[in-house]
Amino acid sequence: MRAFESRLKFMAKILLKLQKQELNRTLIDRYASHLEGETHASSEFAFNFLKNHQFIAKVNTDRRSPYKITQEGLKFLEGIKLLLTKKE
Numbered sequence: 001m002r003a004f005e006s007r008l009k010f011m012a013k014i015l016l017k018l019q020k021q022e023l024n025r026t027l028i029d030r031y032a033s034h035l036e037g038e039t040h041a042s043s044e045f046a047f048n049f050l051k052n053h054q055f056i057a058k059v060n061t062d063r064r065s066p067y068k069i070t071q072e073g074l075k076f077l078e079g080i081k082l083l084l085t086k087k088e
Contacts, residue, residue: 008080010038011046015055015069015077022059022066 010032017023017031025047032043050056055073058065069077 005084007042007046008084010035010042011050012077012080012084014046014050015073015080018056018067018069019074019077022068024064024066026064028067 013035014028014032018028023031028047029040029043032038032046033040047056050073051067053072053076054070055076056067057070059068
């Protein structure tokens with residue numbers, strides 16, 4: 001369960017960052033690499049999970065277009081916050 005909570009916290013940090021500003025894939029990876037204890041593999045997993053579940057989306061169709069948090073992503077972020085506050 002600890003690994004699951006760790007991944008949720010990591011995804012929440014990415015979503016919070018995207019809530020503040022839109023970032024392209026490279027900048028998301030750089031931000032994630034600076035978080036303590038996170039690897040490139042965990043960054044890839046989190047990014048793909050968020051993208052595949054439509055919690056993040058490209059702003060437009062350009063190749064290096066930035067990503068933003070979607071309405072579904074905001075709901076997911078609120079759910080993570082609720083889940084993690086109940087655990088503490």
